[in-house]
Amino acid sequence: MAKYIIADNQEITRFAIESLLKQNDENQIYRASDKTSLVAKLKEHEHAVVILDYTLFDFADEDQLLIVSERFALSQWLLISDELTPQFLRRVIYSSHQFSIVFKDGPMKDVRDALHAVSHHQRFISQRALEVIISQQNDEEKPDILTATEAEIVKAIAQGKTTKEIAEERFSSIHTITTHRKNIFRKLGINTAHELIKYAIRAGLVDPSEFYI
Incomplete structure (x- = not known):
């Protein structure tokens, strides 16, 4: 059993x-x-x-x-x-x-x-x-730098916005935002939204006082 x-x-x-x-x-x-x-x-x-x-x-x-x-x-x-x-x-x-x-x-x-x-x-x-x-x-490479669009999406995700909300704000499809999200996670070498929030705080994309990590 x-x-x-x-x-x-x-x-x-x-x-x-x-x-x-x-x-x-x-x-x-x-x-x-x-x-x-x-x-x-x-x-x-x-x-x-x-x-x-x-x-x-x-x-x-x-x-x-x-x-x-x-x-x-x-x-x-x-x-x-x-x-x-x-x-x-x-x-x-x-x-x-x-x-x-x-x-x-x-x-x-x-x-x-x-x-x-x-x-x-x-x-x-x-x-x-x-x-x-x-x-x-x-193929040990340095992480790619995020594009301006990707940085904006990182900020939005860190602020707790859903994929649908981000797509609507950017006049994009959900598929496009999902693709951006996968590329962001790959570039940053992370797996979870929690790790993304940590990155966003370190990069100064969001106010750390808004979060408890």
Whole structure:
């Protein structure tokens, strides 16, 4: 009998993962909506497999993630996200053998293989994740400088505006703003909005008194 904690706030992904896990009637499935509830679940189920979308959760940075994983050393972690930066992948993979990696837009076989591996306390790193890490090692470049448009979008995101609100203000499509957002995260080497807020404060794009980091 395996225990799983699904820590993914994207409803359609959560439903799909639960459907896969329920194919085995013996699996026990739990949900966590934030870091606090995840820690509470891990206290009850220390041997659980955590299925986490880091980019949609409230971890401030990878340090917090690694601290929690070290605290619950008997747990296994399957990170499943749309995008993860090379720096993040290298830090997490090299720091702990508890972590496996797949991408949401990858083949279903990756997800199935990863779930099978982590349930047997084995690590699974998708081919794409390995390629991202190797590519970064072979091409260490300085981060690109943000364009004026990207800087304005960073400011708007840091102020808590949604993609739809930013698109309306800029008379752009939601797709265009989403593309800008992905490019910004890639250039800055970040994965979450929390990290973006930190950058915006350091860069002087927003007033630090407006935030508690």
